[in-house]
Amino acid sequence: MRRWNDRMLKIKMFISFSIVALFIVGITCIIFYYKNTSDVKNQTFSLSKIIAKQFSEMIDLYMQNIEELSLSISIDPAIQSNLFDFFKATNPIEKETIGYKLNPVLFNFSYPKSYVQSISIYTLDGHGYHYTKVVNHPRPSQVFTNEELRNFTDVLSGKPFLLKPSNEERTFGDQSEAIVSFIHKITKIPTQTIIGFVSIDIDINAFKMVLANKEANESNNAMHVLLVSDEGQVIFENWDQMTGLLHADFDTAVFKRTVPEGELQWNNKLYLYTYEKSAYTGWNTVILIPKDVILLKQKKVQDIVIIVGIITMLLIAAVSYLLSHQITLPLNNLMRKMSRVELGDFSQRMEYAGNNEIGRLSRMYNLMLDSMSRLIKEVYESKLAEKNAQLSALHAQINPHFLYNTLNIMKSISRLRGVEEVAEISESLASLFQYSMKNLHQPVSLLEEIDHINNYFKIQQHRFGNRVELQCDIPNDHLQASILKLTIQPLIENAVNHGLRRMKSGGCITIHTTKCNELLTITVTDNGEGMTDVKQAQLSKALDISNMHYHFTELTHGVGLINIHQRIQLFYGKQYGLSLFSKPGGGTKVTLVIPFLIVQQEEGGIA
Numbered sequence: 001m002r003r004w005n006d007r008m009l010k011i012k013m014f015i016s017f018s019i020v021a022l023f024i025v026g027i028t029c030i031i032f033y034y035k036n037t038s039d040v041k042n043q044t045f046s047l048s049k050i051i052a053k054q055f056s057e058m059i060d061l062y063m064q065n066i067e068e069l070s071l072s073i074s075i076d077p078a079i080q081s082n083l084f085d086f087f088k089a090t091n092p093i094e095k096e097t098i099g100y101k102l103n104p105v106l107f108n109f110s111y112p113k114s115y116v117q118s119i120s121i122y123t124l125d126g127h128g129y130h131y132t133k134v135v136n137h138p139r140p141s142q143v144f145t146n147e148e149l150r151n152f153t154d155v156l157s158g159k160p161f162l163l164k165p166s167n168e169e170r171t172f173g174d175q176s177e178a179i180v181s182f183i184h185k186i187t188k189i190p191t192q193t194i195i196g197f198v199s200i201d202i203d204i205n206a207f208k209m210v211l212a213n214k215e216a217n218e219s220n221n222a223m224h225v226l227l228v229s230d231e232g233q234v235i236f237e238n239w240d241q242m243t244g245l246l247h248a249d250f251d252t253a254v255f256k257r258t259v260p261e262g263e264l265q266w267n268n269k270l271y272l273y274t275y276e277k278s279a280y281t282g283w284n285t286v287i288l289i290p291k292d293v294i295l296l297k298q299k300k301v302q303d304i305v306i307i308v309g310i311i312t313m314l315l316i317a318a319v320s321y322l323l324s325h326q327i328t329l330p331l332n333n334l335m336r337k338m339s340r341v342e343l344g345d346f347s348q349r350m351e352y353a354g355n356n357e358i359g360r361l362s363r364m365y366n367l368m369l370d371s372m373s374r375l376i377k378e379v380y381e382s383k384l385a386e387k388n389a390q391l392s393a394l395h396a397q398i399n400p401h402f403l404y405n406t407l408n409i410m411k412s413i414s415r416l417r418g419v420e421e422v423a424e425i426s427e428s429l430a431s432l433f434q435y436s437m438k439n440l441h442q443p444v445s446l447l448e449e450i451d452h453i454n455n456y457f458k459i460q461q462h463r464f465g466n467r468v469e470l471q472c473d474i475p476n477d478h479l480q481a482s483i484l485k486l487t488i489q490p491l492i493e494n495a496v497n498h499g500l501r502r503m504k505s506g507g508c509i510t511i512h513t514t515k516c517n518e519l520l521t522i523t524v525t526d527n528g529e530g531m532t533d534v535k536q537a538q539l540s541k542a543l544d545i546s547n548m549h550y551h552f553t554e555l556t557h558g559v560g561l562i563n564i565h566q567r568i569q570l571f572y573g574k575q576y577g578l579s580l581f582s583k584p585g586g587g588t589k590v591t592l593v594i595p596f597l598i599v600q601q602e603e604g605g606i607a
Helices: 002-006 009-074 077-088 092-110 146-156 204-211 218-222 252-256 291-342 357-396 398-416 420-436 446-467 489-499 533-544 548-554 559-572
Strands: 116-123 128-132 161-165 179-188 193-203 224-228 234-237 261-266 269-277 284-290 468-473 507-516 519-526 577-582 588-595
Touching: 009 092, 009 116, 009 161, 009 179, 009 193, 009 204, 009 224, 009 261, 009 269, 009 284, 009 291, 077 092, 077 116, 077 179, 077 193, 092 116, 092 128, 116 179, 146 161, 146 179, 146 193, 193 204, 204 224, 204 234, 252 269, 269 291, 284 291, 291 357, 420 446, 446 468, 446 489, 446 507, 489 507, 489 519, 489 559, 489 588, 533 559, 533 577, 559 577, 559 588
Parallel strands: 468 507
Antiparallel strands: 116 128, 116 193, 161 179, 179 193, 224 234, 224 284, 261 269, 269 284, 507 519, 519 588, 577 588
């Protein structure tokens, strides 16, 4: 002990640090031998999970963007109009001409999207219009048959879109582009009846941009990133060896396991895998890392540990000082800049250029500030857009209110100058506008609807004189019944314009109400010219059938009745609505059945 105490301090430090370093290195190597494999695997699984989740989320964003594009195409007025023209076309030339009209429309939608390869519009009978960016392929990679389109109709009735990867079998090394078809239904506005489909072919090579990483390490370079369907089809593979293959010998049993990680054999090679299933697309993002790469990395780490241990015995003091200085200096600089950011100065950026943890932290800090600045700008622009929308809405209300006020001015001037007939018309028309400007979907009392009808009829009497009259047979206890606004007045208007317009005298319209079993029955009867049996049968069938495509293509009259019928059924239920009876020369009778509900004026609701 005495001889040890007499030795020089630098020798004691050297011997002490050497012994400690040798002990630590020895223990570390032993522990590392048994546990490092598990640790590296866990780290690999953790990293793979992050990559799988991020890649899956980015693919979901791509597909959400495509869904927005498909929705824009499906509701585009030009698409709707041309499809409507297609249904009316009677010969093939007219149908092909529609394709020339659709071509510039599809070009405008696909041009800003570099990853969109082609866009196709399909009608229900299998006719297709295609636009593709590939010059030497005038038709898209996938063209669907009538049977597939019928299947799309069934599937898309219950889900918003359908994804169809290309079924092209490719040999190893083939660089032909593989695609995924995003299929969305086109519904007729406003009936929501399916009238066709839009298919957007996506070049899946665009998915590689998500994986672009200039700082990829050895594991990342050897990593396989796959998009696999539940049936085992490899939709995308970052090495382009298996992309688009139907039979890639991928074991789909891994998707049924409770733990989304483990080892698997694929293409005669052992891999560590993790996967993330997308609830949006239904695809599985699989990350495969060769196990031999992990073992090689483990051996390199072991060698580094030994070398570092030897160097540590000689330079531990100097390294401690330099390391502490290198760590604390940028951290202190980062803390100063974060204090400035806390005060609201978002221009503070780190200029540390290293590739170590401090450098990564500095870049993450800079990215965080960029994201915060961008989000603040987006929120500001969103608020500004919201204010502009509110101003536009207020501006849109000026015209009807201006017209309503002008009619009141006309009424006042007419009465001052003794033109009472013009004043009455202006007053009635002003009341009509005031009633119509309120919420169309808010129920009103039957009394309010009758007052609105009286205002309308006053105007018509100035036109027809005593040729027509209106009779109301409504008990007082029915006047507070709840009814959708503008459901009776159009029936009166139909009776005037179609039933009584040719009568020279004696025209009569009767409104009658009855109540039975909590049902309110409103009958509008006229003694006009009536309608033919064929026309009555068409209208009755249209009221019974819910297929709106039939309604608007087969009928030239009665759209207003169908409109009222639909509003009643949407608000009260399918068991309510309109029915009619008519005969030539014997007038027309329209019956409206709704539940008997009382309007609560104090609460503005329905009892």
